[in-house]
Amino acid sequence: MKLLLLLLVGLNLIAAQNNYSMRVAVGKPTLYSAAKIATGSFGQYRDDLKAYDIDGGYLLVKDLFEWPIDLYLKGGLTYYEETIQDDVYGADIYIKAYYNIDFWQNRIRFGLGEGVSYTNRILEIEQIDAELHNDNNSHYLNYVDVSLDFDLGKLIKHKALNETYVGVLLKHRSGIFGTIHNVKHGGSNYECIYVEKNF
Helix, strand or coil: CHHHHHHHHHHHHHHCCCCEEEEEEEEEEECCCHHHHHCCCCCCCCCCCEEEEEEEEEEEECCHHHCCEEEEEEEEEEEEECCCCCCEEEEEEEEEEEEEEEECCEEEEEEEEEEEEEECCCCHHHHHHHHHHCCCCCCEEEEEEEEEEEEHHHHHCCHHHCCEEEEEEEEEEECCCCCCCCCCCCCEEEEEEEEEEEC
């Protein structure tokens, strides 16, 4: 019975179309707050700190409430390149909604994700932010994933690249104004570029 159930689940996964996503991103930290970034303040803190992220997702709902919103369950692993300490590894699990805007035979997506994040060490940028504000740090923090992208295949009229998205991303870890481990300022913001493929 277990074998039959496993076979049915496997066949369902093989038959699925565009139910999965895979994203590869690279980014650098900034000392700007998420609010300042939202109002157009961009800029890396230092060139030698970087983050490399691979992220997978599963489509939960397409066209939520008959609106152009797709809902995904996502998880990612991040390698943080540090300088004053050993490099850091992180993991994120979150729910992400994409608002799809179709025009001129192209698609732009605005994405907003919410979940949890863990790092095996405190990030260097988070230590600096906490010291600047005399605040706490934590391995476990709230995670927000904000993105804006476009469909590369539709833009260049190459069908094989349809559902391949290129965009910009903000990876945000925070204590939600002190509600998580009393972390008010000891979080981080990484400004990233990425490629994401739905399959």
